[in-house]
Amino acid sequence: xxxxxxxxxxxxxxxxxxxxxxxxxxxxxxxxxxxxxxxxxxxxxxxxxxxxxxxxxxxxxxxxxxxxxxxxxxxxxxxxxxxxxxxxxxxxxxxxxxxxxxxxxxxxxxxxxxxxxxxxxxxxxxxxxxxxxxxxxxxxxxxxxxxxxxxxxxxxxxxxxxxxxxxxxxxxxxxxxxxxxxxxxxxxxxxxxxxxxxxxxxxxxxxxxxxxxxxxxxxxxxxxxxxxxxxxxxxxxxxxxxxxxxxxxxxxxxxxxxxxxxxxxxxxxxxxxxxxxxxxxxxxxxxxxxxxxxxxxxxxxxxxxxxxxxxxxxxxxxxxxxxxxxxxxxxxxxxxxxxxxxxxxxxxxxxx
Amino acid sequence: xxxxxxxxxxxxxxxxxxxxxxxxxxxxxxxxxxxxxxxxxxxxxxxxxxxxxxxxxxxxxxxxxxxxxxxxxxxxxxxxxxxxxxxxxxxxxxxxxxxxxxxxxxxxxxxxxxxxxxxxxxxxxxxxxxxxxxxxxxxxxxxxxxxxxxxxxxxxxxxxxxxxxxxxxxxxxxxxxxxxxxxxxxxxxxxxxxxxxxxxxxxxxxxxxxxxxxxxxxxxxxxxxxxxxxxxxxxxxxxxxxxxxxxxxxxxxxxxxxxxxxxxxxxxxxxxxxxxxxxxxxxxxxxxxxxxxxxxxxxxxxxxxxxxxxxxxxxxxxxxxxxxxxxxxxxxxxxxxxxxxxxxxxxxxxxx
Numbered sequence: 001x002x003x004x005x006x007x008x009x010x011x012x013x014x015x016x017x018x019x020x021x022x023x024x025x026x027x028x029x030x031x032x033x034x035x036x037x038x039x040x041x042x043x044x045x046x047x048x049x050x051x052x053x054x055x056x057x058x059x060x061x062x063x064x065x066x067x068x069x070x071x072x073x074x075x076x077x078x079x080x081x082x083x084x085x086x087x088x089x090x091x092x093x094x095x096x097x098x099x100x101x102x103x104x105x106x107x108x109x110x111x112x113x114x115x116x117x118x119x120x121x122x123x124x125x126x127x128x129x130x131x132x133x134x135x136x137x138x139x140x141x142x143x144x145x146x147x148x149x150x151x152x153x154x155x156x157x158x159x160x161x162x163x164x165x166x167x168x169x170x171x172x173x174x175x176x177x178x179x180x181x182x183x184x185x186x187x188x189x190x191x192x193x194x195x196x197x198x199x200x201x202x203x204x205x206x207x208x209x210x211x212x213x214x215x216x217x218x219x220x221x222x223x224x225x226x227x228x229x230x231x232x233x234x235x236x237x238x239x240x241x242x243x244x245x246x247x248x249x250x251x252x253x254x255x256x257x258x259x260x261x262x263x264x265x266x267x268x269x270x271x272x273x274x275x276x277x278x279x280x281x282x283x284x285x286x287x288x289x290x291x292x293x294x295x296x297x298x299x300x301x302x303x304x305x306x307x308x309x310x311x312x313x314x315x316x317x318x319x320x321x322x323x324x325x326x327x328x329x330x331x332x333x334x335x336x337x338x339x340x341x342x343x344x345x346x347x348x349x350x351x352x
Numbered sequence: 353x354x355x356x357x358x359x360x361x362x363x364x365x366x367x368x369x370x371x372x373x374x375x376x377x378x379x380x381x382x383x384x385x386x387x388x389x390x391x392x393x394x395x396x397x398x399x400x401x402x403x404x405x406x407x408x409x410x411x412x413x414x415x416x417x418x419x420x421x422x423x424x425x426x427x428x429x430x431x432x433x434x435x436x437x438x439x440x441x442x443x444x445x446x447x448x449x450x451x452x453x454x455x456x457x458x459x460x461x462x463x464x465x466x467x468x469x470x471x472x473x474x475x476x477x478x479x480x481x482x483x484x485x486x487x488x489x490x491x492x493x494x495x496x497x498x499x500x501x502x503x504x505x506x507x508x509x510x511x512x513x514x515x516x517x518x519x520x521x522x523x524x525x526x527x528x529x530x531x532x533x534x535x536x537x538x539x540x541x542x543x544x545x546x547x548x549x550x551x552x553x554x555x556x557x558x559x560x561x562x563x564x565x566x567x568x569x570x571x572x573x574x575x576x577x578x579x580x581x582x583x584x585x586x587x588x589x590x591x592x593x594x595x596x597x598x599x600x601x602x603x604x605x606x607x608x609x610x611x612x613x614x615x616x617x618x619x620x621x622x623x624x625x626x627x628x629x630x631x632x633x634x635x636x637x638x639x640x641x642x643x644x645x646x647x648x649x650x651x652x653x654x655x656x657x658x659x660x661x662x663x664x665x666x667x668x669x670x671x672x673x674x675x676x677x678x679x680x681x682x683x684x685x686x687x688x689x690x691x692x693x694x695x696x697x698x699x700x701x702x703x704x
Contacts, residue, residue, distance in 0.1 A: 027517065027521065030518060030521050030547065031521055031522070031524075031525045031543070031547070032525070033521045033524040033525060033528075034521055037521070037524070088481050088482075088485065091477075091478075091481065092474075092477075092478035092481060094474075112531065115528070115531035115532065115533045115534065116531060116532040116533050117531045117532070118532075122444075122446075123527060123531070125443075125444075125477075126443075126444035126523075126524075126527050127524055127527065129440050129443065129444060129481060129484075130440075130520040130521075130523050130524050131520075132481075132485075133440065133484070133485075133488070133516070133520050134516075134517050134520040134521065136485070136488055136489075137488075137512075137513045137516040137517050137520070138513065138517060140492055140509065140513050141509075141510060141513035141514065141517075144506055144509035144510050144513060145506070145510060150502040150505075153502075154496055154497070157492065157493075157496035158493060158496050158497060160489075161489045161490065161492050161493035161496060162493070164485070164486075164489040165379065165486050165489050165490060165493075166382060168482040168483075168485050168486040168489070169379065169382050169383055169385045169386055169389070169482075169486065170383070171478075171482050172383075172385040172389070172479055172482050173383045173384070173385060175475060175478050175479065176385075176467070179464065179467035179468060179469045179475070180467065180468040180469070180470075181466075181467045181468050182467065191383070195382065195383070
């Protein structure tokens, strides 16, 4: 994975840096938050792996040679949208750390403390809401300013607005499904994976690259499906890593989905397939507030002997097969098909 | 005021309704929140006075005859942006009521209660963040889809992104200035009024209408300044109404700025001009958690005898004079100049 995207990382990084250099100058005259926020957004955006932007450029190059400046601009805008969504997500999930750094809203909570605010946590949340909003507006500014033919520009803007509306609706559904009275079957869960992560992380960059390269509807539709499948596999694998991973690999505690009572596909398969003698243990552990290492071991055992893990692997395998057929049908050079296959393999084999 | 904008109200209302009819159909297939949110956003948007959208069409018609469909689309997009900003503002201000209805995040808090959520207030906040985000993306979708010449469309999109970034930065400043250790002078306060409300409520619609009518930079710059002055007068008057208004006219309690320790221009003038014998009363009342009718009467008296109210009126008068000169210099029909003068008068004479 790294080897495919490595080549794009530094050019996207440079484009993001130039953008924030310019915005820093423009907005530092507005008020103190202009410069303050541009610094924070710049650092936050560059901390990411820039996978979405890289995939977007890869997709463009599958159809057209070269790296015009405007494709780099679009890639930067996508990374900025991603950062802004994360800033809002971190408020909703009350996450105070991301990639070893304080999240944006939590950074501003610290500022509230220094100012003697009587409710600095809420001040942080409010600043975080504004920060994410500003990030969205800046991303649309980049898109609006592109020197691209009007029709492609319009298509890309319309695609992004549609997809970002989906992300918001899926986020609402995700929160809703975690409430006690909500019910979620396999279809609901896969649908959530598709809308909340898969389409915007994989389909959106792939489709945008192809739109920028003026490809036809049939190609764009294939990339849409390929992207969805990439993302669903990624997300199902995420469930597995949450239980079977190691803290040293993932950099976060094991079993957080269990603690937060998340309705993952693995959890669904577990509850469907668990044998009588294990049912009580499973229920007890899922109702606990904290997890001991022995609880993790026990659930791993149940996932194995119930067949839940095997069913999860079968699901991944089925989606992989369908995706391989789609990739074969694309009219692109063999090396790009290989790149797409490598993304599937990476998503399946990753341990963090 | 009403008479100028009355004619635009129903056509904007119809355009907003058609937009949400279409979106309801499109998004109800995504998940349950597609239809749920489109209904709420529709109702919330239509509750407003649609002043921004009306001003935008008025501005267009000052230069060009007719009401093309796309100008109605732009006006609707502006109302939708406004609603989305309010949705986020209400979370930050913890406002549970707006125009007699529950605010959007508070509506969703109720949904959390019904679902047995252990933290329904936070669920409401999270749904509110998503709702505002989705509103922004929908507004950009409308703008992206306009059948307008590419250059005008680009100019409008760039203008909006810039102005909305300013609104966000000003909102951060507003929150910051309410913290105990922050200091704010006259310039800071006027600057806040200019960036947070004036530019986006008045300059943005006036400038957008003129851009849509392909006017030159000099005209657009005049409208920008006129809009800023409209808004600053509106906001200064707001300070006065908060103290001298009546609850039956405004529909909200008198003295909320005092209770919330807001750094308004009136508060600044009061603290600068208060005479020795009144200084202690002023400080005591500003440090109280609740306000008695006698406190309001006392502060009204101080505002009068200290000269703070007179200084506020003088400030409004100065800005009014400058704005009248700017309006006279515009190359538009006399009746439109009269309309603009009426907006100033309305902003000065209003009691609610």
